[in-house]
Amino acid sequence: MSLSFSRSEVLQRRAEGFLPGGVDSPVRAFRAVGGHPPFVESAAGAYLTDADGNRFVDMFGSWGPMLLGHAYPSVVEAIQQAATKSASFGASTAAEADLAELVQRCYPSVEKLRFVSSGTEACMSAIRLARGFTGRNFFIKFEGCYHGHSDALLVKAGSGVATFGIPGSAGVPADTVKHTIALPYNDLAVVEAEFAARPEEIACVILEPVVGNAGTIAPAPGYLAGLRAITKKYGALLIFDEVMTGFRLAPGGAQELYGFTSGETAPDLTTLGKIVGGGLPVGVFGGRAEIMDYLAPLGPVYQAGTLSGNPLAMAAGMATLKALLAGKDSMYAGLDKTTAAMADGVAKIAVELGIGMTTNRVGSMFTWFFTPQPVTDFATAATSDTAAFARFHRGMLERGIWLPPSQFEAAFVSAAHGEREVELVLEAARGALKDAVK
Ligand SMILES: *Cc1c(COP(=O)(O)O)cnc(C)c1O
Helix, strand or coil: CCCCCHHHHHHHHHHHCCCHHHCCCHHHHCCCCCCCCCCEEEEEECEEEECCCCEEEECCHHHCCCCCCECCHHHHHHHHHHHCCCCCCCCCCHHHHHHHHHHHHHCCCCCEEEEECCHHHHHHHHHHHHHHHHCCCEEEEECCCCCCCCHHHCCCCCHHHHHHCCCCCCCCCHHHHCCEEEECCCCHHHHHHHHHHCCCCEEEEEECCCECECECECCCCCHHHHHHHHHHHCCCEEEEECCCCECCCECCHHHHHCCCCCHHHCCCEEEECHHHHECECCEEEEECHHHHCCECCCCCECCCCCCCCCHHHHHHHHHHHHHHHHCHHHHHHHHHHHHHHHHHHHHHHHHHCCCCCEEEEECCEEEEECCCCCCCCHHHHCCCCHHHHHHHHHHHHHCCEECCCCCCCCEECCCCCCHHHHHHHHHHHHHHHHHHHC
8 A cells, every 4th residue: 555755755855955845835845744745747637646656636736726627628728829929928918807807707896906926915915905095004814814925914824834833934023013913713802802992003804704724714603794894893994815715615705605795795805816827826906996996007006016917827717717607506516515525524434433523614625623622713723633634644645645734724625526536535534544543
C-alpha cells in the first residue's frame, strides 16, 4: 500500500535550494502535517498525478478554484485561443466588460466591479475603498477569517497563520494594524459593543460569510442579518469576502444561499477570486455603484494593476462561469449530494470507531475536525487534535486521497467528483482513521 514519493523528495530538496521552504505559498510545504509534499505533474477531472506517477483524488481543488474539475475542456480551449492573440495588452478589451456582466448577473449587489489578480488584492482594495468612502479608519474582521496577506488584514487570520502559530506576522508594524479590530466569529454582541464604543470611527466589517480558512464554519442563524443591521445603524459598510464561497455555494455565493442578494439586505461590497478565474489569477471587488465610483479615475481612491483584467484570465473565467451556469441546476445539486455522501460517510465511520469528530459542511466545502465539540468559531476549531489530523492526512495521502494539508482548511469537492470518488475516500478513511488515533 505504501506509495513511493522518491521523485517528489528529490524535487522538494532541489526547490528548497531556490525557494524558501521549497514553495511559493507556505501551506503547500506540508509543515503542519509532516512529510514531503508530492510534486504535481498534471491533473484531470478529480485526479492529480505526481512526479512519481501516483494518482490522488484531489480534495483541495487548488484551494478552491477548480469547481469544474481539472483541465475542463472548454476552459482549456478558451485559454489556448486567447493565448494566440497575445497574453497581455495593458489596454482595455471587450472581455473585461463581458465577464463583469456575467459576474453582475450572478451577484445583483455588485453594480460595478474591478478586476485584480488575486483575492489578496481584492480584499486589500475593498478595505481601502471602504475607508475612503466613509472617511473612517477602523475596520472589524473576525478571528480565523483570512482575507489575503496584506499587512492590515494579517491579524488572527486563520489557516496559514494558525497552522504555523504565528501571531499575525513578523514585518507588520504595530502601527499598521492599530485600526484592525479582530473579534470572535458568530458573536453579534461583541460587534455591537465595539460599534457602541466607536460609533463614528469604523469604516467597515469584513467577513467570510461561511468561514473556510479556519476549517469550515457556518454562520449561526441570524448572524449575517445581525451584522447587516448593525453596520447600517452605524453607517459602516458590510463586506462579504466570497473569494472562497463565490460560485461555490451557488452561482451567487453565500449571498444567494442565505438570501442577501439585493436591496436592504445585500452587502455593500463583495470580493471574489478563485473560481472566477477558473484557475488563472483573478480577483474581483465590487458593490454599490456609488461606492465603486470612488475609485480612480472617477474618484479619489487609488488602485491599479499591470495585469488586471488579463485576457487569458478573463477567458478562463468566462469559460468557467459559462459552464457552471449552463449546468447549474443539476451541478449544484450533484455537488451537494456527493459532498454530503463523503463528509457524512466518513463521520459515520468515525462514530463506529469511537473517534470524537465534528463534521462541518456547507455545500461542496467541508471539514472533519478532530474534536468532539461543535465548531462555531476559531476558539472551538482550535480544540482540534492537530496531531491526529496530521496522521489522518498522511494516512489518506498514502491511500491515494490528497486532503488540504491543515486541520484549519476546508476540503472541496468538484463537479468531476462522483460516486466512485466517494467510495475511494470512504475506503481510505476507514484505514486512515484507525492510524490517526493509534
Ligand atoms: C484565498 C482567499 C483569499 C486570498 O486570495 P489569494 O488569491 O490567495 O490572494 C482571500 N479571502 C478568502 C476568503 C480566501 O479564501
